[in-house]
Amino acid sequence: xxxxxxxxxxxxxxxxxxxxxxxxxxxxxxxxxxxxxxxxxxxxxxxxxxxxxxxxxxxxxxxxxxxxxxxxxxxxxxxxxxxxxxxxxxxxxxxxxxxxxxxxxxxxxxxxxxxxxxxxxxxxxxxxxxxxxxxxxxxxxx
Numbered sequence: 001x002x003x004x005x006x007x008x009x010x011x012x013x014x015x016x017x018x019x020x021x022x023x024x025x026x027x028x029x030x031x032x033x034x035x036x037x038x039x040x041x042x043x044x045x046x047x048x049x050x051x052x053x054x055x056x057x058x059x060x061x062x063x064x065x066x067x068x069x070x071x072x073x074x075x076x077x078x079x080x081x082x083x084x085x086x087x088x089x090x091x092x093x094x095x096x097x098x099x100x101x102x103x104x105x106x107x108x109x110x111x112x113x114x115x116x117x118x119x120x121x122x123x124x125x126x127x128x129x130x131x132x133x134x135x136x137x138x139x140x141x142x
Contacts, residue, residue: 030138037134044128051124053112059104070104073097 059067074097080090 033134034138037131037136037138040127040131040134042131044124044126044131047120047124048128051114051116053114055110055112056105057108057110059108067104070100071097074101 058064059070073093077090077093077095077097080087081094084090
């Protein structure tokens with residue numbers, strides 16, 4: 001890699017380095033290319049996410065209809081915390097109950113990719129990946 005400041009005075013070298021300060025990643029890549037890549041990535045990501053359908057099923061934690069059982073540690077923990085805010089057991093039960101509920105919600109989600117044409121799928125993926133590539137390209141030094 002050659003030195004950009006070879007044969008320049010120190011003031012000229014500082015001016016050259018200052019002009020890169022406000023470019024993406026401090027390189028010559030260009031803000032226009034970065035913004036165009038960002039727009040492509042957002043458009044592709046939106047189109048991909050628009051085709052995804054998320055549904056939920058029945059709560060099944062060691063059997064059917066057991067959501068109420070997952071509330072027990074949370075309720076007991078909150079009760080202990082109202083009695084004594086510094087209760088370690090109360091914090092563990094409340095935190096553990098919240099984690100169990102959160103994991104249960106995530107575990108019961110079903111994610112589908114809606115039916116679409118091959119052309120639309122390729123278009124969505126190309127928009128997304130091309131945008132990422134342009135953003136990465138703008139960050140490297142040219």
